Amino acid sequence: MSDSKNDNPSAESSSRTVLPDPEPRGYFEGESLTRRKVFVVASQALGGVAAAAVVLPAVGFALAPVFSRGEERWEAVGSTDDFLPETYRQVVLTETPGIGEAGKTTAYVRQGSAKYEEDPAEYIAISTRCAHLGCPVRYVQAATNFICPCHGGVYDFIGKRIGGPPVRPLDHFQTRVIDGNVELGPRYSVTNDLKAVRTRDPGEFTGGIWEYLYPPRPTTFPPPSS
Ligand code: FES
Known part of the structure:
Protein backbone atom coordinates (compact mmCIF):
# COMPACT_ATOMS: atom_id res chain seq x y z
CA MET A 1 0.00 0.00 0.00
CA SER A 2 1.18 3.43 -0.68
CA ASP A 3 0.26 6.84 0.87
CA SER A 4 -1.13 9.21 -1.80
CA LYS A 5 0.20 12.23 0.18
CA ASN A 6 3.72 10.95 -0.04
CA ASP A 7 3.29 9.67 -3.46
CA ASN A 8 2.58 13.08 -4.95
CA PRO A 9 4.55 15.82 -3.11
CA SER A 10 4.28 18.29 -5.95
CA ALA A 11 0.49 18.28 -5.68
CA GLU A 12 0.73 19.11 -1.91
CA SER A 13 3.12 22.00 -2.33
CA SER A 14 1.05 23.54 -5.07
CA SER A 15 -1.98 23.64 -2.71
CA ARG A 16 -0.08 25.83 -0.05
CA THR A 17 0.57 29.56 -0.25
CA VAL A 18 4.31 29.98 -0.09
CA LEU A 19 5.41 33.22 1.60
CA PRO A 20 8.74 34.71 0.61
CA ASP A 21 11.54 34.41 3.16
CA PRO A 22 11.56 37.68 5.16
CA GLU A 23 14.74 39.57 4.70
CA PRO A 24 16.01 40.47 7.23
CA ARG A 25 14.44 37.75 9.36
CA GLY A 26 11.54 38.87 11.56
CA TYR A 27 10.46 41.62 9.18
CA PHE A 28 7.47 41.48 6.91
CA GLU A 29 7.85 42.62 3.40
CA GLY A 30 8.03 46.40 3.20
CA GLU A 31 8.71 46.83 6.94
CA SER A 32 11.72 48.71 8.17
CA LEU A 33 11.18 47.88 11.89
CA THR A 34 9.74 44.93 13.75
CA ARG A 35 7.40 45.57 16.64
CA ARG A 36 10.01 44.13 18.98
CA LYS A 37 12.57 46.56 17.68
CA VAL A 38 10.15 49.47 18.21
CA PHE A 39 9.62 48.45 21.84
CA ALA A 51 18.60 58.63 33.70
CA ALA A 52 19.16 62.17 32.41
CA ALA A 53 16.40 63.47 34.71
CA VAL A 54 18.28 62.04 37.70
CA VAL A 55 21.91 62.62 36.68
CA LEU A 56 21.84 66.06 35.03
CA PRO A 57 20.47 68.03 38.02
CA ALA A 58 23.03 66.33 40.30
CA VAL A 59 25.90 67.16 37.92
CA GLY A 60 24.64 70.74 37.55
CA PHE A 61 24.37 71.11 41.33
CA ALA A 62 27.93 69.84 41.78
CA LEU A 63 29.50 71.94 39.02
CA ALA A 64 27.56 75.20 39.32
CA PRO A 65 29.76 76.66 42.10
CA VAL A 66 32.84 76.08 39.91
CA PHE A 67 31.48 78.44 37.26
CA SER A 68 29.32 80.91 39.20
CA ARG A 69 31.34 84.03 39.94
CA GLY A 70 29.02 85.60 42.47
CA GLU A 71 28.48 89.27 43.02
CA GLU A 72 31.29 91.81 42.92
CA ARG A 73 31.72 93.15 46.48
CA TRP A 74 33.09 96.51 47.56
CA GLU A 75 33.65 97.39 51.20
CA ALA A 76 34.61 100.68 52.81
CA VAL A 77 37.68 100.28 55.02
CA GLY A 78 38.29 103.84 56.13
CA SER A 79 38.40 107.50 55.23
CA THR A 80 40.99 108.74 52.73
CA ASP A 81 42.60 110.63 55.65
CA ASP A 82 43.33 107.32 57.39
CA PHE A 83 45.95 106.27 54.86
CA LEU A 84 49.42 107.70 54.17
CA PRO A 85 51.78 107.10 51.25
CA GLU A 86 54.80 106.10 53.32
CA LYS A 104 37.05 87.59 56.34
CA THR A 105 40.55 88.48 55.26
CA THR A 106 43.07 91.22 55.92
CA ALA A 107 44.86 93.69 53.67
CA TYR A 108 47.44 96.44 54.06
CA VAL A 109 46.33 99.75 52.55
CA ARG A 110 48.23 102.96 51.80
CA GLN A 111 47.92 106.04 49.63
CA GLY A 112 49.69 106.07 46.26
CA SER A 113 53.25 107.34 46.46
CA ALA A 114 55.09 109.52 43.92
CA LYS A 115 58.26 107.68 44.97
CA TYR A 116 56.90 104.58 43.25
CA GLU A 117 55.39 106.48 40.31
CA GLU A 118 51.88 106.04 41.71
CA ASP A 119 49.03 108.51 41.59
CA PRO A 120 48.53 110.09 45.05
CA ALA A 121 44.80 110.06 44.35
CA GLU A 122 44.79 106.26 44.22
CA TYR A 123 45.08 103.77 47.06
CA ILE A 124 47.10 100.56 47.13
CA ALA A 125 45.68 97.51 48.91
CA ILE A 126 47.97 94.50 49.34
CA SER A 127 46.70 91.12 50.49
CA THR A 128 48.26 89.51 53.55
CA ARG A 129 47.99 86.04 51.93
CA CYS A 130 51.51 84.81 51.19
CA ALA A 131 52.02 83.77 47.57
CA HIS A 132 53.88 80.64 48.69
CA LEU A 133 51.36 78.62 50.72
CA GLY A 134 48.99 81.29 51.98
CA CYS A 135 50.27 82.11 55.49
CA PRO A 136 49.44 85.68 56.64
CA VAL A 137 52.34 88.05 56.03
CA ARG A 138 53.09 91.00 58.33
CA TYR A 139 54.25 94.45 57.31
CA VAL A 140 57.32 95.56 59.27
CA GLN A 141 57.73 99.33 59.09
CA ALA A 142 61.35 99.25 60.36
CA ALA A 143 62.35 97.19 57.32
CA THR A 144 59.58 98.49 55.04
CA ASN A 145 59.09 94.84 54.05
CA PHE A 146 56.39 92.23 54.31
CA ILE A 147 57.63 89.16 56.19
CA CYS A 148 56.03 85.71 56.13
CA PRO A 149 56.47 83.80 59.42
CA CYS A 150 55.99 80.34 57.90
CA HIS A 151 58.99 79.80 55.59
CA GLY A 152 60.76 83.15 55.62
CA GLY A 153 59.23 84.70 52.51
CA VAL A 154 60.10 88.42 52.18
CA TYR A 155 58.42 91.05 49.99
CA ASP A 156 59.48 94.66 49.45
CA PHE A 157 57.41 97.77 50.15
CA ILE A 158 55.29 97.40 47.01
CA GLY A 159 54.74 93.66 47.53
CA LYS A 160 57.38 92.22 45.19
CA ARG A 161 59.12 89.05 46.33
CA ILE A 162 62.71 89.66 47.38
CA GLY A 163 63.48 86.47 49.28
CA GLY A 164 62.30 83.01 50.31
CA PRO A 165 60.08 80.50 48.51
CA PRO A 166 57.09 82.63 47.32
CA VAL A 167 56.55 82.30 43.58
CA ARG A 168 55.16 85.75 42.79
CA PRO A 169 54.35 89.15 44.37
CA LEU A 170 51.58 89.54 46.93
CA ASP A 171 48.03 89.80 45.59
CA HIS A 172 46.24 93.15 45.49
CA PHE A 173 42.65 94.28 45.97
CA GLN A 174 40.98 96.75 43.63
CA THR A 175 40.37 100.12 45.27
CA ARG A 176 38.16 103.14 44.69
CA VAL A 177 37.12 106.25 46.61
CA ILE A 178 33.43 106.89 47.21
CA ASP A 179 32.30 109.90 49.28
CA GLY A 180 35.71 110.28 50.88
CA ASN A 181 35.93 106.61 51.86
CA VAL A 182 38.40 104.09 50.51
CA GLU A 183 36.64 100.96 49.31
CA LEU A 184 38.25 97.62 48.53
CA GLY A 185 36.87 95.40 45.77
CA PRO A 186 37.82 92.06 44.18
CA ARG A 187 41.23 90.51 44.70
CA TYR A 188 43.65 90.13 41.77
CA SER A 189 47.15 88.75 41.36
CA VAL A 190 50.11 90.46 39.72
CA THR A 191 53.11 89.36 37.69
CA ASN A 192 56.69 90.10 38.73
CA ASP A 193 56.33 93.38 36.74
CA LEU A 194 53.21 94.19 38.78
CA LYS A 195 50.95 93.69 35.76
CA ALA A 196 47.46 92.85 36.99
CA VAL A 197 46.14 89.37 36.15
CA ARG A 198 43.23 87.31 37.40
CA THR A 199 43.58 85.86 40.88
CA ARG A 200 45.72 82.77 41.26
CA ASP A 201 45.98 80.49 44.27
CA PRO A 202 49.07 80.49 46.47
CA GLY A 203 51.93 78.58 44.88
CA GLU A 204 50.85 79.44 41.32
CA PHE A 205 53.21 81.46 39.14
CA THR A 206 51.95 84.39 37.06
CA GLY A 207 53.02 86.00 33.79
CA GLY A 208 54.33 84.58 30.51
CA ILE A 209 53.68 80.92 29.87
CA TRP A 210 52.56 80.45 33.49
CA GLU A 211 49.32 82.23 32.59
CA TYR A 212 48.46 79.13 30.53
CA LEU A 213 50.01 76.53 32.81
CA TYR A 214 48.12 77.93 35.80
CA PRO A 215 44.85 79.19 34.26
CA PRO A 216 42.58 81.17 36.59
CA ARG A 217 39.47 79.61 38.05
CA PRO A 218 36.24 80.70 36.27
CA THR A 219 34.98 82.28 39.47
CA THR A 220 37.74 84.90 39.57
CA PHE A 221 37.08 88.49 38.51
CA PRO A 222 38.87 90.19 35.61
CA PRO A 223 41.83 92.31 36.76
CA PRO A 224 41.30 96.10 36.91
CA SER A 225 43.09 96.94 33.66
CA SER A 226 40.80 94.81 31.43
S1 FES B 1 53.73 80.45 53.30
FE1 FES B 1 54.88 82.27 53.23
S2 FES B 1 56.88 81.65 52.82
FE2 FES B 1 55.74 79.80 52.88
Whole structure:
Protein backbone atom coordinates (compact mmCIF):
# COMPACT_ATOMS: atom_id res chain seq x y z
CA MET A 1 0.00 0.00 0.00
CA SER A 2 1.18 3.43 -0.68
CA ASP A 3 0.26 6.84 0.87
CA SER A 4 -1.13 9.21 -1.80
CA LYS A 5 0.20 12.23 0.18
CA ASN A 6 3.72 10.95 -0.04
CA ASP A 7 3.29 9.67 -3.46
CA ASN A 8 2.58 13.08 -4.95
CA PRO A 9 4.55 15.82 -3.11
CA SER A 10 4.28 18.29 -5.95
CA ALA A 11 0.49 18.28 -5.68
CA GLU A 12 0.73 19.11 -1.91
CA SER A 13 3.12 22.00 -2.33
CA SER A 14 1.05 23.54 -5.07
CA SER A 15 -1.98 23.64 -2.71
CA ARG A 16 -0.08 25.83 -0.05
CA THR A 17 0.57 29.56 -0.25
CA VAL A 18 4.31 29.98 -0.09
CA LEU A 19 5.41 33.22 1.60
CA PRO A 20 8.74 34.71 0.61
CA ASP A 21 11.54 34.41 3.16
CA PRO A 22 11.56 37.68 5.16
CA GLU A 23 14.74 39.57 4.70
CA PRO A 24 16.01 40.47 7.23
CA ARG A 25 14.44 37.75 9.36
CA GLY A 26 11.54 38.87 11.56
CA TYR A 27 10.46 41.62 9.18
CA PHE A 28 7.47 41.48 6.91
CA GLU A 29 7.85 42.62 3.40
CA GLY A 30 8.03 46.40 3.20
CA GLU A 31 8.71 46.83 6.94
CA SER A 32 11.72 48.71 8.17
CA LEU A 33 11.18 47.88 11.89
CA THR A 34 9.74 44.93 13.75
CA ARG A 35 7.40 45.57 16.64
CA ARG A 36 10.01 44.13 18.98
CA LYS A 37 12.57 46.56 17.68
CA VAL A 38 10.15 49.47 18.21
CA PHE A 39 9.62 48.45 21.84
CA VAL A 40 13.35 48.03 22.41
CA VAL A 41 14.15 51.48 20.99
CA ALA A 42 11.26 53.14 22.87
CA SER A 43 12.24 51.55 26.20
CA GLN A 44 15.87 52.55 25.70
CA ALA A 45 14.83 56.13 24.93
CA LEU A 46 12.63 56.25 28.03
CA GLY A 47 15.46 54.83 30.13
CA GLY A 48 17.81 57.52 28.77
CA VAL A 49 15.34 60.28 29.60
CA ALA A 50 14.83 58.90 33.12
CA ALA A 51 18.60 58.63 33.70
CA ALA A 52 19.16 62.17 32.41
CA ALA A 53 16.40 63.47 34.71
CA VAL A 54 18.28 62.04 37.70
CA VAL A 55 21.91 62.62 36.68
CA LEU A 56 21.84 66.06 35.03
CA PRO A 57 20.47 68.03 38.02
CA ALA A 58 23.03 66.33 40.30
CA VAL A 59 25.90 67.16 37.92
CA GLY A 60 24.64 70.74 37.55
CA PHE A 61 24.37 71.11 41.33
CA ALA A 62 27.93 69.84 41.78
CA LEU A 63 29.50 71.94 39.02
CA ALA A 64 27.56 75.20 39.32
CA PRO A 65 29.76 76.66 42.10
CA VAL A 66 32.84 76.08 39.91
CA PHE A 67 31.48 78.44 37.26
CA SER A 68 29.32 80.91 39.20
CA ARG A 69 31.34 84.03 39.94
CA GLY A 70 29.02 85.60 42.47
CA GLU A 71 28.48 89.27 43.02
CA GLU A 72 31.29 91.81 42.92
CA ARG A 73 31.72 93.15 46.48
CA TRP A 74 33.09 96.51 47.56
CA GLU A 75 33.65 97.39 51.20
CA ALA A 76 34.61 100.68 52.81
CA VAL A 77 37.68 100.28 55.02
CA GLY A 78 38.29 103.84 56.13
CA SER A 79 38.40 107.50 55.23
CA THR A 80 40.99 108.74 52.73
CA ASP A 81 42.60 110.63 55.65
CA ASP A 82 43.33 107.32 57.39
CA PHE A 83 45.95 106.27 54.86
CA LEU A 84 49.42 107.70 54.17
CA PRO A 85 51.78 107.10 51.25
CA GLU A 86 54.80 106.10 53.32
CA THR A 87 53.29 103.32 55.45
CA TYR A 88 50.53 100.76 55.46
CA ARG A 89 47.50 100.42 57.65
CA GLN A 90 46.00 96.96 58.20
CA VAL A 91 42.27 96.56 57.53
CA VAL A 92 39.80 93.68 57.77
CA LEU A 93 37.30 93.00 55.00
CA THR A 94 34.77 90.34 54.09
CA GLU A 95 35.82 88.44 51.00
CA THR A 96 33.24 85.63 51.15
CA PRO A 97 29.94 86.73 52.76
CA GLY A 98 27.64 84.39 54.65
CA ILE A 99 30.28 82.27 56.42
CA GLY A 100 31.11 84.56 59.32
CA GLU A 101 34.70 85.06 60.42
CA ALA A 102 35.93 82.40 57.97
CA GLY A 103 34.92 84.68 55.09
CA LYS A 104 37.05 87.59 56.34
CA THR A 105 40.55 88.48 55.26
CA THR A 106 43.07 91.22 55.92
CA ALA A 107 44.86 93.69 53.67
CA TYR A 108 47.44 96.44 54.06
CA VAL A 109 46.33 99.75 52.55
CA ARG A 110 48.23 102.96 51.80
CA GLN A 111 47.92 106.04 49.63
CA GLY A 112 49.69 106.07 46.26
CA SER A 113 53.25 107.34 46.46
CA ALA A 114 55.09 109.52 43.92
CA LYS A 115 58.26 107.68 44.97
CA TYR A 116 56.90 104.58 43.25
CA GLU A 117 55.39 106.48 40.31
CA GLU A 118 51.88 106.04 41.71
CA ASP A 119 49.03 108.51 41.59
CA PRO A 120 48.53 110.09 45.05
CA ALA A 121 44.80 110.06 44.35
CA GLU A 122 44.79 106.26 44.22
CA TYR A 123 45.08 103.77 47.06
CA ILE A 124 47.10 100.56 47.13
CA ALA A 125 45.68 97.51 48.91
CA ILE A 126 47.97 94.50 49.34
CA SER A 127 46.70 91.12 50.49
CA THR A 128 48.26 89.51 53.55
CA ARG A 129 47.99 86.04 51.93
CA CYS A 130 51.51 84.81 51.19
CA ALA A 131 52.02 83.77 47.57
CA HIS A 132 53.88 80.64 48.69
CA LEU A 133 51.36 78.62 50.72
CA GLY A 134 48.99 81.29 51.98
CA CYS A 135 50.27 82.11 55.49
CA PRO A 136 49.44 85.68 56.64
CA VAL A 137 52.34 88.05 56.03
CA ARG A 138 53.09 91.00 58.33
CA TYR A 139 54.25 94.45 57.31
CA VAL A 140 57.32 95.56 59.27
CA GLN A 141 57.73 99.33 59.09
CA ALA A 142 61.35 99.25 60.36
CA ALA A 143 62.35 97.19 57.32
CA THR A 144 59.58 98.49 55.04
CA ASN A 145 59.09 94.84 54.05
CA PHE A 146 56.39 92.23 54.31
CA ILE A 147 57.63 89.16 56.19
CA CYS A 148 56.03 85.71 56.13
CA PRO A 149 56.47 83.80 59.42
CA CYS A 150 55.99 80.34 57.90
CA HIS A 151 58.99 79.80 55.59
CA GLY A 152 60.76 83.15 55.62
CA GLY A 153 59.23 84.70 52.51
CA VAL A 154 60.10 88.42 52.18
CA TYR A 155 58.42 91.05 49.99
CA ASP A 156 59.48 94.66 49.45
CA PHE A 157 57.41 97.77 50.15
CA ILE A 158 55.29 97.40 47.01
CA GLY A 159 54.74 93.66 47.53
CA LYS A 160 57.38 92.22 45.19
CA ARG A 161 59.12 89.05 46.33
CA ILE A 162 62.71 89.66 47.38
CA GLY A 163 63.48 86.47 49.28
CA GLY A 164 62.30 83.01 50.31
CA PRO A 165 60.08 80.50 48.51
CA PRO A 166 57.09 82.63 47.32
CA VAL A 167 56.55 82.30 43.58
CA ARG A 168 55.16 85.75 42.79
CA PRO A 169 54.35 89.15 44.37
CA LEU A 170 51.58 89.54 46.93
CA ASP A 171 48.03 89.80 45.59
CA HIS A 172 46.24 93.15 45.49
CA PHE A 173 42.65 94.28 45.97
CA GLN A 174 40.98 96.75 43.63
CA THR A 175 40.37 100.12 45.27
CA ARG A 176 38.16 103.14 44.69
CA VAL A 177 37.12 106.25 46.61
CA ILE A 178 33.43 106.89 47.21
CA ASP A 179 32.30 109.90 49.28
CA GLY A 180 35.71 110.28 50.88
CA ASN A 181 35.93 106.61 51.86
CA VAL A 182 38.40 104.09 50.51
CA GLU A 183 36.64 100.96 49.31
CA LEU A 184 38.25 97.62 48.53
CA GLY A 185 36.87 95.40 45.77
CA PRO A 186 37.82 92.06 44.18
CA ARG A 187 41.23 90.51 44.70
CA TYR A 188 43.65 90.13 41.77
CA SER A 189 47.15 88.75 41.36
CA VAL A 190 50.11 90.46 39.72
CA THR A 191 53.11 89.36 37.69
CA ASN A 192 56.69 90.10 38.73
CA ASP A 193 56.33 93.38 36.74
CA LEU A 194 53.21 94.19 38.78
CA LYS A 195 50.95 93.69 35.76
CA ALA A 196 47.46 92.85 36.99
CA VAL A 197 46.14 89.37 36.15
CA ARG A 198 43.23 87.31 37.40
CA THR A 199 43.58 85.86 40.88
CA ARG A 200 45.72 82.77 41.26
CA ASP A 201 45.98 80.49 44.27
CA PRO A 202 49.07 80.49 46.47
CA GLY A 203 51.93 78.58 44.88
CA GLU A 204 50.85 79.44 41.32
CA PHE A 205 53.21 81.46 39.14
CA THR A 206 51.95 84.39 37.06
CA GLY A 207 53.02 86.00 33.79
CA GLY A 208 54.33 84.58 30.51
CA ILE A 209 53.68 80.92 29.87
CA TRP A 210 52.56 80.45 33.49
CA GLU A 211 49.32 82.23 32.59
CA TYR A 212 48.46 79.13 30.53
CA LEU A 213 50.01 76.53 32.81
CA TYR A 214 48.12 77.93 35.80
CA PRO A 215 44.85 79.19 34.26
CA PRO A 216 42.58 81.17 36.59
CA ARG A 217 39.47 79.61 38.05
CA PRO A 218 36.24 80.70 36.27
CA THR A 219 34.98 82.28 39.47
CA THR A 220 37.74 84.90 39.57
CA PHE A 221 37.08 88.49 38.51
CA PRO A 222 38.87 90.19 35.61
CA PRO A 223 41.83 92.31 36.76
CA PRO A 224 41.30 96.10 36.91
CA SER A 225 43.09 96.94 33.66
CA SER A 226 40.80 94.81 31.43
S1 FES B 1 53.73 80.45 53.30
FE1 FES B 1 54.88 82.27 53.23
S2 FES B 1 56.88 81.65 52.82
FE2 FES B 1 55.74 79.80 52.88
